[in-house]
Amino acid sequence: MISLFLRLYYEFFKVGLFAIGGGMATVPFLQEMGKSTGWFSPGELADMIAVSESTPGPIGINMATYVGYVSGVRHGGAIEGILGSVIATVAIVTAPIIIILIIAKFLEKFRENIYVNAALYGLRTASVALIAAAGISIVLFSIFQVENVYDIGKAVIDYRCFILAAAILVVTRWVPKVKEWHPIIFIAISAAIGIIFHMSV
Amino acid sequence: MKEKQEKNSQLEKEDVTLFGLFLAFAKVGVMTFGGGYAMLPIMQRELVDKRGWVKDAELMDYFAIGQCTPGVIAVNTATFTGRKLKGVIGGLVASMGVVFPSLIIISIIAALIKNFAHIQAVQDALAGIRVCVCILIFNAVVKMWKNAVVDWITLIMFILILIASLFFDASPILMVVLAAIAGIIVKGRNDADKIKYGSDTKEQVVDDIAVTSDSREVKK
Structure with a gap:
């Protein structure tokens, strides 16, 4: 159980560190997490997005809470679920809070630094491209009922x-x-x- | 107006408690549906108009930076505001306040869905919702595209990353790191040269960036 929670913390810490540009930016990372850990299926991920969009709270946080809960429940019961949701949520905000606390000290310099802005020029593109790729995977799964691009021949036409x-x-x-x-x-x-x-x- | 601001700066020093900070941001968390720009007006009302904790321009700055640094924009803005009022502890407390409602609400919903998922009507509803989610993601991509894919370099990057993730299952972390490096090499060097040789002033370069980072649009 402890190892699950440590893993949960580690996985969500990574999402918090690398997902840039708001709620939907977490989707590609969660998709990869689902694949590598088996905590949730692509279908469950799509449900989580829908729930996160339609409940109060920032989407990224809602997703973390939801995934943490589902993963915890899968390895125990409701108590583990709630612990999992707390751990995932704390984990996803850890890196951003540290980064913001540092940036807040020299706000103006950060905004005007050409290298920071040059990095952001690349990062914004990566963020959209990753969300687009995650979106295509979700379309394949939700509408065509295939797991990845290579199975497109088996697509269900509904x-x-x-x-x-x-x-x-x-x-x-x-x-x-x-x-x-x-x-x-x-x-x-x-x-x-x-x-x-x-x-x- | 000026009186109000003076009153506000007094407020800031005397009346803000950590608990008050927590409650204010929990309220923002509850009232935010969706996220991103949807919550800007709510933060403006709660933090600028009602409490006078931050100025409008400060909030815009927090928002613009929150959008391009890792993490959820609402939490990043909360960290900034909390830190300004109460230091590092304030930043932590404000961030916890924003996420607190999500923890409660989502845990309840997740438990409910788990228990009702086997019902036929729930499955039918979820099947319909998944189709809707596809379109919502598509719309999000279109919206972000305008600020991100601004020239042919970013277009090529977009296509490469899309192919790498779709066909080769490339790690999104690797993609993010490579994109940042590519940005620094391509644009950073270019902009640094411009400033060095004076063909383009720094103000202009910074201005370009301010436009792409969307801060103008928010102000409307």
């Missing part, structure tokens, strides 16, 4: 998924006013559509 995806895309990107709505609304509508059309079968 028109309900395509239609729902296309509808949400149009509504969230191009319909004025509606596209400003909070994601929780689209998540709720998708859940209702999922139930009405029995989308899990």
